[in-house]
Amino acid sequence: MSRSPDASSWFGPLEPERSSQPVHQNLAIVRLWRGFMTARAMIGLLLLLLQGSIYGLGQPVNKWLVALCAAYLAAALAVRIFARPRWPGQSFDPQWVFTIGVDVVVFSALQFLQTSAINYTPLFALPVLLASVLGSVLLALGTAAGVTLILLVEAWHVSLQAPGDMASHFLQAGLAGIGLFIVAFLTHQLASRLVREELRARRSGLAVRIQTHVNELVIESLTDGVLVVDARSVVRAANPAARRLLGADGPAPMAPFVLDLQPAWRAVAELARLTFLQRGDQIADLAIAHAGHNACRVRARTRLTATHEEEVESLCVMFLQDLREMEARLRTEKLAAMGRMSAAVAHEIRNPLAAITQANALLGEDLTEPAQQRLALMVQQNAQRLSRIVEDVLDVSRAQQKSDLSLPASLSLDATIRDICMDWARQASSGRSIGLALGAAQVMVAFDADHLRRVLVNLLDNALRYASHAPDSLQVSTHASMTGQATLQVWSDGAPLEPSVQRHLFEPFFSSESRSSGLGLYICRELCERHGAVIGYDRARKRLAGGVCEGNEFFVAFRSTTPAFDTMRA
Numbered sequence: 001m002s003r004s005p006d007a008s009s010w011f012g013p014l015e016p017e018r019s020s021q022p023v024h025q026n027l028a029i030v031r032l033w034r035g036f037m038t039a040r041a042m043i044g045l046l047l048l049l050l051q052g053s054i055y056g057l058g059q060p061v062n063k064w065l066v067a068l069c070a071a072y073l074a075a076a077l078a079v080r081i082f083a084r085p086r087w088p089g090q091s092f093d094p095q096w097v098f099t100i101g102v103d104v105v106v107f108s109a110l111q112f113l114q115t116s117a118i119n120y121t122p123l124f125a126l127p128v129l130l131a132s133v134l135g136s137v138l139l140a141l142g143t144a145a146g147v148t149l150i151l152l153v154e155a156w157h158v159s160l161q162a163p164g165d166m167a168s169h170f171l172q173a174g175l176a177g178i179g180l181f182i183v184a185f186l187t188h189q190l191a192s193r194l195v196r197e198e199l200r201a202r203r204s205g206l207a208v209r210i211q212t213h214v215n216e217l218v219i220e221s222l223t224d225g226v227l228v229v230d231a232r233s234v235v236r237a238a239n240p241a242a243r244r245l246l247g248a249d250g251p252a253p254m255a256p257f258v259l260d261l262q263p264a265w266r267a268v269a270e271l272a273r274l275t276f277l278q279r280g281d282q283i284a285d286l287a288i289a290h291a292g293h294n295a296c297r298v299r300a301r302t303r304l305t306a307t308h309e310e311e312v313e314s315l316c317v318m319f320l321q322d323l324r325e326m327e328a329r330l331r332t333e334k335l336a337a338m339g340r341m342s343a344a345v346a347h348e349i350r351n352p353l354a355a356i357t358q359a360n361a362l363l364g365e366d367l368t369e370p371a372q373q374r375l376a377l378m379v380q381q382n383a384q385r386l387s388r389i390v391e392d393v394l395d396v397s398r399a400q401q402k403s404d405l406s407l408p409a410s411l412s413l414d415a416t417i418r419d420i421c422m423d424w425a426r427q428a429s430s431g432r433s434i435g436l437a438l439g440a441a442q443v444m445v446a447f448d449a450d451h452l453r454r455v456l457v458n459l460l461d462n463a464l465r466y467a468s469h470a471p472d473s474l475q476v477s478t479h480a481s482m483t484g485q486a487t488l489q490v491w492s493d494g495a496p497l498e499p500s501v502q503r504h505l506f507e508p509f510f511s512s513e514s515r516s517s518g519l520g521l522y523i524c525r526e527l528c529e530r531h532g533a534v535i536g537y538d539r540a541r542k543r544l545a546g547g548v549c550e551g552n553e554f555f556v557a558f559r560s561t562t563p564a565f566d567t568m569r570a
Contacts, residue, residue, distance in 0.1 A: 029134065029195060033085035036130050040103065041080050043126065044073030047110070050118075065113055072106045085134075096135070100143055103127035108150050112157070121151065121176070128180050132187035144184040148177030225298070225320030229272040230313060233259045245298055245320050246288060264290045268300065272316045275302040285323065297323040350390055357383045410444035411452070413486050413558065414478055420456045421476055432464060437477035443486045445558040451527045455535075458520040459490040459554050466494030466552065472544040475551075486558045491542055493551040505537055532559035 047069040055061045075098065083095055107123040114120065124147045131143035155173040159166035219226050225242030229235055238246075238255045246252040246265060259269035267286040275282050282302040289295035299321045305314050360383065364376040421434050460474070467473040475491040497505075506525040528535040533556055540553035 029198075030085050032133055032191075034080075036126075036134070037076070037080040037083075037099075039126065040076040040099070041073065043123065044069065044076045048073055062113055065110065068106060068109055068113075072102070075102055096139070100127045100131050100135075100139075103130070104143070104146060104150070111150075111154060121154075124150070124180070125183070128184050129187055132184045133191040135188075137185075137188050140184040140188045141181065144177070144180040147180055148173070151176050223325075225318075225322075227268070227318040227320065228255075229259065229269075229316045229318060231273075231276050231316075233269045233272060235259060236315065242318075242320055245296060245322060262290075264288050268318070268320075271300055271302060272318060275304055275316045276314070279304060299323055299326070349386070353383060353386055353390065357387070410446055411449055413440045413443050413445045413488070414438040416449060416452060417456065417476065417478060417488065420453050421460075424457055424460050432467075432474060433471065434460070435472050435475040437475065440478040440480040440486045443478075443480045443484070445486050445533075447531045447533065447558060451531065455524045455527055455556065456488070456490070458524050462520060462554070463490055463492035463494070463552070467492035468494070472542075472549075475542055488556040488558070489540075489553050490555075491540060491551050491553045493542075493549050496539055496550075497537070497552060502537060506535070528556055533557060 048066070051061055051066045051069055079095070079098055083098075104124070104127050107120055107127075110120045110123070128140070128143050128147060132140040135143075151173040152170065155166075155169035159169050219239045222239060223241055225245045226237075226239045227235055227242050228237040235255045235257050238252065240251065243251040243254075246262075246268075259265040259272070265288065267288070271282055271284055271286065281304065282300075284300055286298050286300050287295040288298060301319045301321075303317045303319075305317065357380070360376055360379045364373065364380070367373050367376055417438060418436065421436060425432065425434055456476075460476075463474055470493060473493045475489075477489045477491070479487045479489070481487075506521050525535050535554065535556050538553050538555065539550065541548050541550050
């Protein structure tokens with residue numbers, strides 16, 4: 001079903017018919033109605049004053065005319081004060097009888113009862129106009145017909161008194177009647193058009209207000225920042241995301257504000273000025289650097305509002321995207337796709353790898369020459385390495401699949417760390433000892449015991465790989481803050497990591513060694529995030545027996561389940 005060309009947008013209903021809209025909701029018709037009612041009261045007052053002036057001049061006055069004028073004034077005031085405007089219905093409406101009907105009757109009585117030379121015929125224009133503007137076309141033409149009939153009766157009455165001038169009187173009454181018909185029809189058409197235009201304007205205004213409200217809601221909820229800047233670098237409007245990107249310690253002030261007031265915003269102001277200067281869209285990567293804070297990198301795109309009127313000012317609409325969020329989103333999508341692909345590949349490799357391992361073991365039983373045994377051992381070692389890589393990949397996949405499961409029960413941090421370190425030291429082929437500094441007694445953390453073991457063993461293996469052979473080269477410590485926040489640190493005295501290595505530490509399949517799968521730290525991060533913990537890296541100093549030594553430290557900040565006052569008391 002197609003819509004008509006006159007249909008309104010989806011923000012508002014179709015334009016209603018005239019009869020469906022209450023007249024008191026149409027401001028133009030209300031003003032016209034009040035104007036007519038006020039005019040009736042003024043005419044009643046003038047008629048009464050006219051009778052008084054006639055009496056003051058010493059001429060005879062018909063008492064019935066005075067009473068009629070007084071009654072008309074009272075009726076007009078009553079309608080003006082107590083009545084409410086409404087459309088005339090198809091059925092009998094008392095209000096319109098008290099307006100148009102009373103006017104016709106009163107003006108006819110004045111015309112027939114007057115004894116002076118005053119002509120009250122022009123007063124008949126009031127009820128005709130009233131019916132034409134506020135009534136239906138039938139009421140307007142009916143009122144004009146009634147007034148014409150009255151004028152013809154008056155012409156007949158006058159012709160009885162002066163028979164010689166009968167034709168001129170009837171001609172004058174007929175011409176007046178034709179003029180009233182024309183006035184009634186044209187006035188009704190103009191009034192109807194006025195009503196339609198006002199209804200259309202009201203509907204359009206309502207649609208604009210709804211559209212504006214919808215736009216405001218959409219812009220307020222956008223994750224990207226939106227700025228509206230004029231040619232003087234004054235921000236006319238800014239959504240919460242833009243104010244958050246512009247602010248350092250908190251959101252930027254509410255609009256309007258000037259971009260040139262803050263040195264950190266000058267790059268944004270320069271891009272806006274360039275947009276106005278070149279009269280074209282711009283795109284650039286900007287740095288919003290506040291003093292004492294890290295620079296916030298944003299991608300800014302500008303659009304210039306098109307205007308075809310000289311008196312209307314053009315505005316620059318600027319869209320700001322946080323590059324950090326963009327990179328994080330891309331990295332997450334990349335990792336998710338890589339994880340799904342890796343898990344599928346690992347499943348396909350697992351079965352052939354098991355067959356190779358079994359066949360190599362059976363073959364090794366029959367080998368007697370040292371060279372062949374070395375080759376079989378090489379196959380076995382590489383098969384075991386490949387098997388560990390497959391298990392790491394499957395562990396990542398399992399961790400992602402179980403991310404929505406409920407968290408495990410709490411465990412004692414220091415006791416669990418001590419047991420894991422002792423088991424690792426016994427199983428380590430190098431026989432290395434670990435320096436323990438456990439300072440989180442009585443602290444309970446929400447972490448699965450097997451997963452914590454996996455995280456700590458991976459961190460210890462990584463630290464052992466880069467540590468020296470000094471006795472204190474490996475240090476494991478725990479700490480609890482005053483708020484009950486528990487932290488685990490694994491420190492080694494290895495050389496500092498390159499910046500390029502630091503940026504990709506926790507990404508999958510990244511390793512500075514060729515024999516590593518590059519999944520250890522990634523699995524640690526996945527397990528920590530699953531339990532609400534945070535893992536990170538830092539270059540830290542440790543006070544050892546031989547003095548202060550710098551090293552690499554991996555830390556895990558746990559989600560504590562111990563209240564702060566319990567920790568302080570302990």
